[in-house]
Every structure is written in structure tokens, then in C-alpha cells.
Amino acid sequence: MDLEVALYPVVEALAPHSLPDGLIGSLTREFARLLQSPSMSHAMLQAVVDSFKLQAPYSPDGARRWQKLTKIIESLHEIGREEDRIKYLSTFQSMVMENSSIPSPEYAGRHVSLANIGGLDGHDKLLSPLRPMSLQAESFENLDKLSDRRSLLSSQRGYALNREYNNVSLSTLASRYYLKMISEEDMLKVISYTLLATTTELFQLAFNKITIPNGITNSESGLLHSIFEAVLIYQNLKFKIDEQKHNKSISPMKKALIIQVESELQKYVKVVNGLSAYSRVDSLKQLYFELYDHIIALRFHFRYMETFEETSGDAFLSHSDSLRLHGDVIIRRICTKIFKSLLSFYFEYLINWLTMGKLEATYHEFFIVATDYNSLCIRLEPTKIPGFVPRSVADEIYIIGKTFLFLSRYCRELHRSNEISKKYSLIYRSLCSEAQLAEFYDTVHTHYQEIVRFTNDTLLHKFYYKQVVFVLKDILLMGKGDLIDILIQKAEGILGMPSASLSGHRLTRLLQEAVQQSSLSNLLNKIDENHVVNGLDARILDLGHGSLGWDVFTLDYVVDTPLSVVLNVNRDGGKKEYLRIFNLLWRFKKNDYFYNKEWLNSNQLVRNFKKMDRHRPLIKDLLSKLSRINVLRTQVQNFSYKVESFCFRCIIDKSFQEFEKKLIFCSNSSQNENELPLSIIKLKNGALMLDGILRPHFQHTEAQSAISPSINIENTSQQPNIDELDSIHDEYLNNILSHKLLSSGMDKKIGAVSGQPYASSLIFLLNMAFEFITFHTALNDVAHEVFIQLNLNSQQHLDILLSRFNSVLRNIVSRYKMLMENLQVFARDLKKDGDEELGSLSRSLS
Known part of the structure; x- marks a missing residue:
């Protein structure tokens, strides 16, 4: 509120009745000029009061009023800030109104002030208070009451009974308060520049700051605050996009997000230019209505870009996926578009891993992480699995890529593994869309079944997994004790010797002889070319000086790759469970x-x-x-x-x-x-026997006739x-x-x-x-x-x-x-x- 506007009702209430109404406005302007002057003095104030005294006849009541008005102005001069003066005037005016009452009609023709009726002379505390009653901002409720009191005060001076005054419109009465206000038409002429982050004389623009002039009403100022939110967000987003464009280390998914935000900014600029070019906006309210959807969109993208540096692309993908069913149509549209844009790059991560076992250039945006890529130290991060990927599918994806690396690096099955990868690569490429996610997951499951089946068949027939497992049990866990008995008989002499004099080569030779004379001899000269038996080895533990051969001798089994990946016999840093047993x-x-x-x-x-x-x-x-x-x-x-x-x-x-x-x-x-399984019972001595008479099962016969050499895919x-x-x-x-x-x-x-x-x-x-x-x-x-x-x-x-x-x-x-x-x-x-x-x-x- 302007000081002159706030001072006018007080001067009007306290000025002598004999002073013409036309001079009250001039007197108010002079008082306001003096208060705003840094060199104001009592002599200057008295000179202004004396000049206006000459315009009104002398009366004792008028002299007292001039004295009280002078004290009010001096009190205002003691208050340094203009805002505090306005608050003080509002408080003073409220107190004047509380001591006023509605005049009787007999006083109407004489323009009697209500300040005298309420006994204003007895309230000197209003003339020179020690401090303003309140320096806090008035509430809207108090402002409304204050407006009512001003109207009441004006009516008490006789205006309400003047028929000529009743014929004047409200806009005419309020026009003097809006003389210095900026019109809405003037604002609309330049606001399109401001909306595109260009400074103008009316709206001074800086980064993250727009200066709104004082000569604007509260309602229009509130609208401008809402409208200019788009400008400030536009500034920030444009700055961040320009900054990230030169960052070469960001991932493709985050680059796609930047492109999406930049597209939204271009759409905003196009809308603003269209509103300005075709003059489609007649008011600030209409302008706000036209920009509302774009403000929501800019606000959403701004929240995304706030954490752009520390958030990974897969987190943006998961977040946009979770909001694709949002209740707000605008948010749903934006998130669906972002999801589709980022999903195409996430599919590249998936396909590269599924078909080639590649984890390079994933920018830590994938749910599979390699701690030691060369030794298959790869783990699945459950917290990074996107919401649209079921956990069971994520597990299968993880196993498919790891198994591909296992086959190609350790099993040397390059031809067959590449054939499987090429086959499914074409299928995956054809299903890279949101609408085909279900088919994509079905293909993953089929791919998983085929590669697991092939891997198990390779381990079983090429690397003799089953035979090695049984040998570990028969030898290291002494499932067949005859080997140990024969070995002890042959090595009895050297096992009683001190450990320092033992020879590992001699023990190994004795072990070979024991194998040839034990039940393990049936594993020699088979199709595996002694691959299974050759893993057996004799070792001497390092238990220190003074130990005998009985204390330091042990058997070991060397498992080479690829079986060492799935049988932790000699793994580095392993627990050596077989040795302990x-x-x-x-x-x-x-x-x-x-x-x-x-x-x-x-x-x-x-x-x-x-x-x-x-x-x-x-x-x-x-x-x-x-x-x-x-x-x-x-x-x-x-x-x-x-x-x-x-x-x-x-x-x-x-x-x-x-x-x-x-x-x-x-x-x-x-x-x-x-x-069909056979029905058996267990006797007290632990022996097993058939339960009853064994009868033929036709289903069993039919099933045997249907057996094929290959493994049943359904199993x-x-x-x-x-x-x-x-x-x-x-x-x-x-x-x-x-x-x-x-x-x-x-x-x-x-x-x-x-x-x-x-x-x-x-x-x-x-x-x-x-x-x-x-x-x-x-x-x-x-x-x-x-x-x-x-x-x-x-x-x-x-x-x-x-x-x-x-x-x-x-x-x-x-x-x-x-x-x-x-x-x-x-x-x-x-x-x-x-x-x-x-x-x-x-x-x-x-």
C-alpha cells in the first residue's frame, strides 16, 4: 500500500471541518512528501500546516485538530521505514473507528466528524503513541474490516446522503487509487518476452529471479507469480541441458532423458510464440490457463533433473514405469513417453547380456554386476531390477548370460553357444517394445531352458560331471575303502617316517599302484582316457618339524575347469571341506x-x-x-x-x-x-526289499517305448x-x-x-x-x-x-x-x- 493512500483517511478524519474537501487530498500529498523527505523538520511541517490554516476559518475545534494532526505527522516521522508507517496508520485508523459511532441525520448537513462524537479529544494516546500498536502484517480479514470502516467514515462525512454521489460508479471512486497502477494490457504486450527468459523494462529478469513492479494489484501479482514459475523452471532446465550436453560420460539412457526434456522445452517455446503471434490471450487469467499443462510438465521434468547427476538411468526408467498409471493425465503421458524412450536403451543392455554376456558400457544401470568379469564373479543386484521385470525372469536373464560365458570360456563350446545366441538375438530384436514384453519374457524362459539343457549335457558327457562326483565320494570320502587299505599296506614303511623325509613323487607312484589293484581299476582305460582317475593326487601337509607320515599324508583330487566352477574342490580361498572330512x-x-x-x-x-x-x-x-x-x-x-x-x-x-x-x-x-517307482520297504537291519509281488505296469512299458536318446525338454x-x-x-x-x-x-x-x-x-x-x-x-x-x-x-x-x-x-x-x-x-x-x-x-x- 502507498503511504499517501494510507495517510488520506487519517487526514480526512482529523482535519478541521471548515477545511474544504478539495484541499484534503493536497494536504495529504504535502504530508506524504514531507515524510518521504530525509530533511524533514518541525519548521517545514509547521509551514505546511500554516499555509493550509489560511484556507479555513479559525475555530477552537479546528485549532485542536490542527495540533493533533501535527503530532500525528511528527510521530510518523520518528518511524524510519515506510512499511512501518503504513502499518501504524492502519492501526491508528482502526482505533479511530472503534471510538466512532453512526451519526444521527441531524449532523449530516454539517459534515460533523465522527472523531469528535466518540470523544477523540480524550484519547491523546492516539496522537503520540510510544510505539505503533502492531508492526505485523494485517490479515485479509482485517483488511476487509478496514475497508468497511473507511466506507463508514466516508459516509459519516455526509457522502452517503448525497444523491449525486450515489450516481458515481465504483470504478470512478477507485480510479484515483489506480492512477499509478500498470494496466493488464501493458503487461500482456511484453510478457511473452519474459516467458522466453528475455528481460524487459517492465519485468527485470535475472537467473532464478524475476522482479515484479510495485504498481501491480495483488490479484495480478498472484497470477504473475504462478505464470512466471514456467520461466524460472525453463531457465533452470535449459541451463542444465546445456551443461549436460558437453558431458561425454553420461549413459545413453540419461542422454535420452535430456533429449526428452529438451523436446518439452521446445514445445513450451512453440506454445509461447503461438500465443504471442496470434494474439490468442486477452488476460493474465487466460494466459495462465493456456500455460497450465506446460507448467505441470516443466515442473515434473525439473524434479527429474534435480537429481540428474546422482541418479542412474535405470532408476529413471523404474520411476517412470511406476507412474505410467498415475491418475493425472499429464503425468501419465509424460512418464509413458519417458519410459518408451529409455526402454529401448535398456533393451540393448538386456540383449547384449543375453546373447554375448557383455557387461561393458552399462554405466552401472544394469541389475547384473561383475566384480571379476574374467573369473565369472558376477552377481545379481535385486535392488536394481526394474519393476516391470519379474524376479523369476531376472534370475533367468542372469543365468543365461553367465552360462554363455561359462560355455565359451571354460567349456570351449564356441560354435554351439554362438548358434544359440544368434538364434535368440533375432527374436529379441523383433520384440523390443513395451507392448511385447510378455513375449520377450517367454523367449527368455525358452532360451534359459535350452542353454541350461545344453550346459548340463556338456558337463555330463564331455567333462564327466557325474563320474567325478562319485569319485570324490569314493576316494576323498572313502566310499570305497579298499583303495585306502591297499594304499596303507603299500605305503606303511614311508608313512612311519618323519615328514621331512617323505617324497611326494613316491607317494603318488604308490597311489597309482593302489588304484590299479583296487575297485577303481574299472575306471582305467575308458572312453574318458583316464580323465576322471587322473585327478587323484597324494599330498603332504605342512604340520611342522617332528610330524610323522601318518600325520601329514592326505589325498586330494584336482578338478580343472569347467568342473571347478561348479565343484568347489580346489577353489582359491575355499573352505577345503573335502580335506577336513x-x-x-x-x-x-x-x-x-x-x-x-x-x-x-x-x-x-x-x-x-x-x-x-x-x-x-x-x-x-x-x-x-x-x-x-x-x-x-x-x-x-x-x-x-x-x-x-x-x-x-x-x-x-x-x-x-x-x-x-x-x-x-x-x-x-x-x-x-x-x-513308475517300485514299492519297497525297509527291514530292521536296514536292508531294502520289494513290498509284495512285483506286477507288470503297462504304463511303464509304454513310457519306455517313447524314450528318445535326447533329454525330454519338458523336464x-x-x-x-x-x-x-x-x-x-x-x-x-x-x-x-x-x-x-x-x-x-x-x-x-x-x-x-x-x-x-x-x-x-x-x-x-x-x-x-x-x-x-x-x-x-x-x-x-x-x-x-x-x-x-x-x-x-x-x-x-x-x-x-x-x-x-x-x-x-x-x-x-x-x-x-x-x-x-x-x-x-x-x-x-x-x-x-x-x-x-x-x-x-x-x-x-x-
Whole structure:
């Protein structure tokens, strides 16, 4: 509000009644000029008041009014800011109106001011207040009331009773308030330049700022604020687009988004030029209506470009996809257009990966990421999968590209893999549109089935996956113990030597001989050219100085690519699960070998002593002690047999059977899904037999006649892919090592009686059993020396030997008692576990 406008009602209310109405406006202008002058003084104010006093007759009431009016102006001069003066005048005028009342008709002809009727003279506080009543902005409600009071004040001066005044229009009365206002026509003449971010004299334009002149009404100013939003957004978007055009590192998807935004800006410019050229706009309201849709579109694109640098292209694609069904038609149209534009580039990422396994130039906008591209260390990022791609389809896409790399790099199946890729590349290229997404996904599924089927067939027949899996079980997990028995017999001499003197080449040669003499000899000279057997190797562990060959010897199996990708036997940094299992089973085999060896030695000694006729009481005592020790050895050996049998039957073999069931492609090549299973039952001793009479099944016969040499495609949807092959093999080994009896990790089972993990208790018992057999070996050695002395009829060292014999005998009995006590504690631990299988083992050990 202008100061002169705000001052006029106050001067009109306080000026003497004798002052002509025509001079009130002049007096108000003079007061306003003085207040706006920085050099205003009391003398200058008094001079203006004296000049207007001469225009009105003197009266005591008039003198008091001139005095009060002078004090009001001086009070306003003390307020520095013009805005605060206007607020003060508004407050003062409100207080004047609150002390006013409607005049009676008898006063109408004399133009009596309401300020006197309300006793204005008694309110000197209105003339020189210490501070304005309120320096806060008036609300619209107060402004409306203030307008009513001004009208009331004007009517109280007699205007309302003047018929001539009633004939004047409202526009004529308000015209003096709009004399300095800018007309709407003048604004419309130049606003088209402003809308195109060109500065004009009326609307000064800077970056992110437009100056609206003071001479504009509030309603028009509000419209301009809404209209000029388009200009400011246009400025920002144009600046960002020009900046990103020179950025060569942005992805094609983000370049497409820039093109889309630039297209929207060009459309906006075209609309503005069209409105200006054909004079289609007659008012600001119409202009705002014409630009409304474009303002919404510009606002939407501005929000997109706000986070342009830190947002990837696939995030824009997913966001636009989620808004394609938005309730606003404009947003839906924009997002659909953006989605179609970005989708074409995303299809390039998909097709390059599906047909060539390429991840280059994806600009981190793809849901498949390579940590080590050369070694197939590729992972799927679930958070980056677009909303329009189902998770199951994303998994298949991931496997297809990874399998292509697996076939071409490791399996050397370049010809067949390229044939599959070319075949599906043509199909994918023909389905690169939004409307054909469903067909695209169906093609992905078919592609997945075909490439998985071919990969499994390659692993099975070219790289002997199934044979290698069984060899790993038969050798490293001792599924066929005859190889280990033969190897121990051949390597007995060097296994007892210090580890520093062992030769790996010699152990390897002995291993080759053991293979030729064991049941594994049926794998030699086959169609695989000994590929499966040649992976077997003998190793020596580095356990430090002083270790014997028994402690450092181990078997290993070298799995080369491509099988090493799906069988983690020798993977760098792997867990070496096979080595851990073999080392445990090796303890059983080592103890069992010494059990049998000392049993033979002891039997030979007993036969030798029985042949002697002399010294019968001594020989009888020796034979009795040796026989009793043999009974103790048998009980210790039975303990080892029971635990070894449990480990293989209930842990290893059980886990392997579950693992084998998941290798569906191994059975599909020789069995049809329509083949009916046989009904069998399990006896108490664990043997399996047919349940009832085996009758012929015609369906079985028909199914067999329909079997083709190739794998049934309908079944291949369940075939495991390379990641699943790796996963189920890991699961198979983890199931073994995570068993309560073998687990030594964080989830190890603690015995309720001993307070020790089951695995630790088992190792401790095996070590004690080996100590027992070591003492038994020493006892047999001493008994053999006693036999020699008795046979030579020599008494020279006999007493010493008999003393040693009794000493070793006491040690072996003590070791046996300690072993049995710990074995009973171990059995109680297993019994209290609550597991049925462990409970059965506990009963057999008790």
C-alpha cells in the first residue's frame, strides 16, 4: 500500500471541518512528501500546516485538530521505514473507528466528524503513541474490516446522503487509487518476452529471479507469480541441458532423458510464440490457463533433473514405469513417453547380456554386476531390477548370460553357444517394445531352458560331471575303502617316517599302484582316457618339524575347469571341506590298520608261546594276559567301527543321496518321468526289499517305448543351472560338516554331561584309542623279546623284559579304563541330545 493512500483517511478524519474537501487530498500529498523527505523538520511541517490554516476559518475545534494532526505527522516521522508507517496508520485508523459511532441525520448537513462524537479529544494516546500498536502484517480479514470502516467514515462525512454521489460508479471512486497502477494490457504486450527468459523494462529478469513492479494489484501479482514459475523452471532446465550436453560420460539412457526434456522445452517455446503471434490471450487469467499443462510438465521434468547427476538411468526408467498409471493425465503421458524412450536403451543392455554376456558400457544401470568379469564373479543386484521385470525372469536373464560365458570360456563350446545366441538375438530384436514384453519374457524362459539343457549335457558327457562326483565320494570320502587299505599296506614303511623325509613323487607312484589293484581299476582305460582317475593326487601337509607320515599324508583330487566352477574342490580361498572330512576319516583308517596289525602280531605270539613246553606257568600267565589284552583291543576296535560306520552311513551317505536327488539331469538321460517307482520297504537291519509281488505296469512299458536318446525338454525346466549346481554341492558338503557329531564352528553342539563339543570329544576318543594301540604295539614287542629269550633258554635279560612287560601292561589297562570312562561320558552326551540317530549310536556305544 502507498503511504499517501494510507495517510488520506487519517487526514480526512482529523482535519478541521471548515477545511474544504478539495484541499484534503493536497494536504495529504504535502504530508506524504514531507515524510518521504530525509530533511524533514518541525519548521517545514509547521509551514505546511500554516499555509493550509489560511484556507479555513479559525475555530477552537479546528485549532485542536490542527495540533493533533501535527503530532500525528511528527510521530510518523520518528518511524524510519515506510512499511512501518503504513502499518501504524492502519492501526491508528482502526482505533479511530472503534471510538466512532453512526451519526444521527441531524449532523449530516454539517459534515460533523465522527472523531469528535466518540470523544477523540480524550484519547491523546492516539496522537503520540510510544510505539505503533502492531508492526505485523494485517490479515485479509482485517483488511476487509478496514475497508468497511473507511466506507463508514466516508459516509459519516455526509457522502452517503448525497444523491449525486450515489450516481458515481465504483470504478470512478477507485480510479484515483489506480492512477499509478500498470494496466493488464501493458503487461500482456511484453510478457511473452519474459516467458522466453528475455528481460524487459517492465519485468527485470535475472537467473532464478524475476522482479515484479510495485504498481501491480495483488490479484495480478498472484497470477504473475504462478505464470512466471514456467520461466524460472525453463531457465533452470535449459541451463542444465546445456551443461549436460558437453558431458561425454553420461549413459545413453540419461542422454535420452535430456533429449526428452529438451523436446518439452521446445514445445513450451512453440506454445509461447503461438500465443504471442496470434494474439490468442486477452488476460493474465487466460494466459495462465493456456500455460497450465506446460507448467505441470516443466515442473515434473525439473524434479527429474534435480537429481540428474546422482541418479542412474535405470532408476529413471523404474520411476517412470511406476507412474505410467498415475491418475493425472499429464503425468501419465509424460512418464509413458519417458519410459518408451529409455526402454529401448535398456533393451540393448538386456540383449547384449543375453546373447554375448557383455557387461561393458552399462554405466552401472544394469541389475547384473561383475566384480571379476574374467573369473565369472558376477552377481545379481535385486535392488536394481526394474519393476516391470519379474524376479523369476531376472534370475533367468542372469543365468543365461553367465552360462554363455561359462560355455565359451571354460567349456570351449564356441560354435554351439554362438548358434544359440544368434538364434535368440533375432527374436529379441523383433520384440523390443513395451507392448511385447510378455513375449520377450517367454523367449527368455525358452532360451534359459535350452542353454541350461545344453550346459548340463556338456558337463555330463564331455567333462564327466557325474563320474567325478562319485569319485570324490569314493576316494576323498572313502566310499570305497579298499583303495585306502591297499594304499596303507603299500605305503606303511614311508608313512612311519618323519615328514621331512617323505617324497611326494613316491607317494603318488604308490597311489597309482593302489588304484590299479583296487575297485577303481574299472575306471582305467575308458572312453574318458583316464580323465576322471587322473585327478587323484597324494599330498603332504605342512604340520611342522617332528610330524610323522601318518600325520601329514592326505589325498586330494584336482578338478580343472569347467568342473571347478561348479565343484568347489580346489577353489582359491575355499573352505577345503573335502580335506577336513578326509582327515577325520583318515584317523579311523589309521587306527583300524594298527588294530588289525597288532591283532595279527598278537595271534602269532600266542601260537608261538603255545608251542613251547618249558616254563609252563610263565607261558600260561603270558598267554592269559595277551588274550585279555586282545579282548580289550577288540572292544576299542568295535568303538572305532561303530563311529566310522555311523559317520559314513548316517552322515556322508545320507547327505550324498540328497545331493544326488537334486542332480536331475543325471537321471533324465536314462529314465523317463513316466516310469513308475517300485514299492519297497525297509527291514530292521536296514536292508531294502520289494513290498509284495512285483506286477507288470503297462504304463511303464509304454513310457519306455517313447524314450528318445535326447533329454525330454519338458523336464529340463527343473534341471539345475551352473549356480544351482555349485549351490547344491556346497550344501551337500555343509550338511556333512554341520552335523552335530562333526560340527566345530559357531553352531557346534555342546555335550550336556561333558560340556565339550561333540567333535572335540570324538577327536579326543580317537586319539586315546591310538594311544591304546600304541601301548599294545609296545606290549607285543616286549612279549616277542620274551619269547626269544625263552626260546634261547637265556635268563640274562628275562627279568628286565618281564618287568617291562608288566609295566606296559599296566599302562595299557590304565589307558583302556580312561578310554572307556570318556566313552561312557560321550555316550551319555549323545543320549541326552534327543536326536534319534545319535541316541541309537549312544546305545551301541554303551
